[in-house]
Amino acid sequence: MQKLKSFKFSSILSIIKCCLLGIVVTLLGVVIFAVVLKFTDLNTTVISYINDVIKAISIFVMVLCIKKANDDKLLLRSIVGGVLYAVLSFVVFSILNGGFAFNLSLLYDLLFSVIVSAIASVIINIVKRKNA
Numbered sequence: 001m002q003k004l005k006s007f008k009f010s011s012i013l014s015i016i017k018c019c020l021l022g023i024v025v026t027l028l029g030v031v032i033f034a035v036v037l038k039f040t041d042l043n044t045t046v047i048s049y050i051n052d053v054i055k056a057i058s059i060f061v062m063v064l065c066i067k068k069a070n071d072d073k074l075l076l077r078s079i080v081g082g083v084l085y086a087v088l089s090f091v092v093f094s095i096l097n098g099g100f101a102f103n104l105s106l107l108y109d110l111l112f113s114v115i116v117s118a119i120a121s122v123i124i125n126i127v128k129r130k131n132a
Contacts, residue, residue, distance in 0.1 A: 014069035015077055019084045022062030023092055029054035055109075056116050059085060063120040074121045082117030086110040 033050060042050075062085055063078045070077065086109050094100045 011070060011077065012080075015066060015081045015084060018062045018065035018069060019081055019088050021065050022058040022081075022085050023088055025058040025061050026054060026089060027092075029058065052112065055089075055112065059113055059116045060120045063117055063124060067121075067124055074125060075118060078117040078121035079114055082113040082115075083110065085117070086113040089113075 030051070033054060037047070059082060062081055063074075066077050066081050067074055086106075090106055090109065
């Protein structure tokens with residue numbers, strides 16, 4: 001029983017570490033995109049799509065990290081990571097924005113993160129099988 005508890009704790013800890021890596025990738029992507037925006041004139045609709053692409057890339061990096069930490073039950077771990085990523089990114093960007101705003105976009109981000117993390121885990125498993 002003790003081994004099972006420590007396994008769960010270490011799994012959650014590795015997922016949290018990978019989520020933090022995803023948040024760092026997101027922050028870097030947003031900063032780079034902000035610099036690009038300073039020198040270009042993009043439409044506001046394009047900006048939201050590019051932000052979604054930045055989030056998707058960050059979630060993919062997070063799932064790769066989760067796979068590297070533990071290959072077992074990647075889909076489940078990725079979905080848990082997607083939920084944690086959405087929560088952590090909400091907290092981090094709310095702090096940077098100066099306030100917490102609970103609205104429908106939070107639900108959208110949660111669903112987006114879960115769906116992208118599930119798709120990323122399936123893609124990673126398919127590539128793994130082809131290379132094996």
